[in-house]
Amino acid sequence: MINRLAISGYRSLRDVVIDLGGLTVVTGANGSGKSSLYRALRLLCDVAQGRIVASLAAEGGLSSTLWAGPEKFSRDMKSGAQPVQGTLRTKPVSLKLGFGSEDYGYAIDLGLPVPSSSRFASDPEIKVEAVWVGEMYGRASVIAERRGPGTRLRDRASGTWRESSAGLSPLDSIMTYRADGGDGFELLMLRERMRGWRFYDDLRTDRDAPARRAQIGTYTPVLSGDGSDIGAAIQTIREVGDARTLAATMADAFDGATLGVGEQFEVEMRQYGLLRPLAAAELSDGTLRYILLAAALLSPRPPELMILNEPEASLHPDLLAPLARLMLKAAERCQIIVVSHARPLVDALAGQAATTLVSLEKQLGETIVDGSAASGWAWPSR
Structure with a gap:
């Protein structure tokens, strides 16, 4: 069972972590972010289908799906003493999706490509992916990860890392191109489970x-x-x-x-x-x-x-x-x-x-979980 869902930078979901149960009811007023949360779940499933980039393109591309507000709100913005305005960006542009279950967790970080003259230069790129054992991400629990084109899988027998000799395209996920019956067995199993959603x-x-x-x-x-x-x-x-x-x-x-x-x-x-x-x-x-x-x-x-x-x-x-x-x-x-x-x-x-x-409710254009304490979550770094 998926115990925790995390979404960052997707539409009004600037930074949301939600605890899930056996039966979870998501509710809120019109425009509170329910549909965005639903579409974020579909995007996660699309990773396992190998069509995450195509799905984002169908929504208008990465630029139209990213959080449209400032990177962070100042205290004066939140109080209304200062109008909401853009702030100096300190982090790279990214859309992050992830979940933690009783046995495995997964996270993906998508960002903008390097500027080029290609007509496909607006396609988002997969910057980071990670699969780990347990509900919470931690370096010691990671069994597969991808940073840029480089991927590596943890050997099931010895626990050592096996680097991939072939670089992965920025459009392709480790869930579809590194899943196999050997060291990628956990990826294969998790992918098939996600495809069954x-x-x-x-x-x-x-x-x-x-x-x-x-x-x-x-x-x-x-x-x-x-x-x-x-x-x-x-x-x-x-x-x-x-x-x-x-x-x-x-x-x-x-x-x-x-x-x-x-x-x-x-x-x-x-x-x-x-x-x-x-x-x-x-x-x-x-x-x-x-x-x-x-x-x-x-x-x-x-x-x-x-x-x-x-x-x-x-x-x-x-x-x-x-x-x-x-x-x-x-x-x-x-x-x-x-x-x-x-x-x-x-x-x-x-x-x-x-x-x-x-x-769910909206505050300053941002979706927040009403009356809920922030759940713990950690994203893999780029």
Whole structure:
């Protein structure tokens, strides 16, 4: 389980360290930094996919994703006695992302490239990476690191360092180019775990949504990020998963309704008083979205980490209580992060002992964690 998440220099997240639990609820007003925190998690996952630079480019490049305020606030700025203004920069421009778990931790530091005439001169570069044993970074616990093009891995048997003879491109991560079954075994294992993270923020329910169409059915133990394989995912739950809980949550949310899967793996719902089941194309946006969320949360092979971004979208307030109950049950099998500003959902989850509540707010354009003492964290130096 990831116990700690650290982000520095990304949009409004100038320097944030957040303690995570088995079920973490991130909430706050509009513009408080919830979406930035969610996107930062996606960027971390993109490192393992080998597309961190491309993802930053899609967001407008490194310059548009960096913290836009001063490097630090003076006391007079914070009190309002002096207007917020730029200060003399003392540190290199950087965007840092990292996490610490029960067994391994990882951090990456991205910066600006050396000026050149190339048309790709604005691409960010990976300056530093480190993988260590345990939750907190420390020189003695590092097992793999990269500084500039140079990389080295700690020998698993002797504990000595093995330097790489081939320099690494500034666009390539050690997570994808130094992971192997030898000294890079820990990198390989951590990379595959990160690749298994599941993000659900694009569960389409519009008229042309893939979830409303007939599908080719194959064994689907984990719902896809866009919900296009919902029929196969539901059938997989019914055959090898927790079919009883699926049936109970549908009946709980929709007054005794039952869920089925047609011959072409299209979702069907049978409701009391109707002579035939309603096909997915006939279901309301909210009903279909709840079915998609249920399929994700009841996955027979849950990911180590599941992130739900504003799952309350399109849902009637009456569905938030059963959704909260479903999330609490799913959190018994995998770690879940829920990003939401729906007060009924947040309150239903926050009152449980298993829930860690993270409230974000803005001060002088900077996202801070409301009412939380600063957690310890150390970044690898360049």
